[in-house]
Amino acid sequence: MIPAKKRLNTLNEHWEVLALLFKRFKMVDFSIKDLQNAIKQKQPTWNNERIYKETNRLLNQEIIIPLAKSSQLEINRDIADFATFLLQEEHLGLAQEISVLVDDLARLGNRLSNAGEIEDFDDLRRFSRIMDDRVRKIIKLFLHNENAILNIVEQAKSNNAIQSLQKRYKAVIEAFDEYIEPMLEMVDIRGDFHACFTLIEQQISTQIEHIERSGKAYSDKRMLEQLRTRILEMHLIGRESLRKSADMLMPLREELRRNNLITRQAAKVLSLIRKNGVDNMLSAVQPHFVSDAQKYSLGQQRHIVAYMASLAEFEHHEYQLPEQDDVPAFVTPNIPDYQDVKAQFAKRFKKQRKKPQPLLQFLDESYPELEADEMLFLYQKLVSDNTLHISQSDKKARINIAGQHFSLYPFNSEPQADKAEHE
C-alpha cells in the first residue's frame, strides 16, 4: 500500500508533466520515451539520471502504469479521472451512457418492488442503495456533459477565423447529434425517461405506504423517501442541464447553418454570374444608394453619350383616340325649362307675404327631384334675372338642399307690397 501523502507529493511535484501528458495523449497510451521527453520539457535543467529516477518514481507509485502485455504506458485511470476533474477537461459522453443507467434503474426498481412484496428488507435496503448510487452517477454525468458542452462552445467561439470552419463546428454538430437530440427525446414528457421515473416513483411510494401500514422496517422508510426525492431531483437537474446545454449550442448551430447557406449561395450566384454576366445577374438585386450630388450634376462624358444614345432611340407614344363605345352617352340634365320655373315663382309669390321668402327653399320645395348642382343652376338664373324682385340677405346662412349643405348669403324674394306695385 502506497501512502496517500507520498503520492500526493509526487503528483504535486509532477503536476505539470501529468497535465502535459494528459493534454497530449488524452486517454491513449504512450511510450516511456514520451514520458521522459515530457519531463525533460518541463524540467530542462535536469540531467538524464534525474529524469530516469523520476520516471521510476512515477511508475513505482502507480501514477503511471504499464499496459498489460505491452511496453506502452498509461496514466492510472483513477488519477486520470482526478485530473479530468481538476483540469475541467471533460469529454462529452454519449446519451447512451445515461440511457443504460436509466434502464438499469428501471430494472432495479422492479427488483426493489419485488423485495418489498415478499418483505425481504435486506434486499430492499440493498437495491435502494444501488439505485441511489445509479442516480448519483446519472446526475454526475449530466453535469459532466454540461461542462463538456461548455468547453466545446468555448472552443468553437474562440480563436477566430484561423481554424477551419469544418473543424470548429464538427464538435458542435456531433454534440448535437450524439447527445443533445437523443437526450431531449428521452426527457421529453412523453419519452421513455419520464415514463420510467413515474413507474419507479410509484413503486417506491407503494413501498413507503406498505411500510407505514405494516409498521415493519420503519427505519427504511426514510431511506426510501430520500431515494424518491433524489430521483425527482435528478429528473429536474437533467432537464435543466439539457436546456442549458441546448441553449449554449443552439446559436452556434444556427450560425453554422446560416454560414453554410451563405457559402453555398455565394458559390451558386458566382457560377450564375460566370454564365450570364455580372450586370445581367446582379442588376435586379443590387442595393441602391441615394446620390443626390449625382442626380443633379451633368455627369461624366460617357453618361451624356449614353443619354444622347437613348435620345436617338426616342419615340413618341402613339396617341390613341378613344373608341366610340368608350365615350359615355350624353345625359340631358333634368332641369325644367327656366320660363316654367319663372312662372311658378311669380305664381307662388303673388300672394301677400310680409316677410321675404328664401329663394332656395322655394326651389327645394317645388323641385324635390333635382340634384344640388341643378338646383343651384336655376338659383343663379333666378338671381341674375332682373325682371324679378329679389334682394340679398346680409346674414350668412347654412342651407340644406338635395342632401348638400351650403353656406351663403341667400337671395330672398322681396316683400309682396313692392312687387304688387311693379306689376
Next chain:
Amino acid sequence: MTMTQINLDALSHLQAINKKLVAGYHICEQDTLMWQELDQQIEAYSALFTALGHDLKHDSRGFYYFASDESTPNMGKISRAIALTIYILIEHFANTGKDPMRALFDEPNDLELMQTLVQLNKHLFDQLEIFSGSDLRKDVYLRMVRLGLAREVENGFMLQAPIHRYIDALMEVNEETFLGEDEQ
C-alpha cells in the same frame, strides 16, 4: 409617430448627418458621434428627414441609411462591383477553410488579398473594368469607405455592418433575377 415639435437645437450633428446620408453614406457604430446622436434622437431625425422626402432606415444590425429604390447608372455600376467583390470574398474565405462570415468582418483586406481576388476571378472583374488589385482598391474599396461600408485601417480595409445589405441581396439572387439582354 406623432411629433409635434422638433427641437433643432438638440440635433447638434444634423448638418454632418444630413451631408453624409444624402451622399449615400451608411452611418454605423464606428461613426461614434453621429451614431449616438441618431440613436438618441431617432424620432426627431426620422420625422425631419421624412418631411424632407427622405426615407431614413434603421437596420437592427447596426446602421442607418437613406433607402432608395433606384440608383444612377454610375452608382448602380459601383453597387454591382461591390456585390461581386463581397461574393467573391465569401467564396475565397470558404475555399481557404475559413468561416466566411467571421472572416468577412474580422480580417483586414489588404492589397495582397485584392490582387489574389482579381487574379482568381479575372474573367468576372474584366467585365467591370477592374484589372488589378489596385483597381479593385480604387474602384471598390475606396468607394465602400465613401459609402460607410468599410473603413480604412493600417494594413488595408475592414468591412462594416452595412455589408449585410449585400448578403441580403445575395440570398435573393436566383434564376428569376436574371435579366436577359433584351430587358437591359
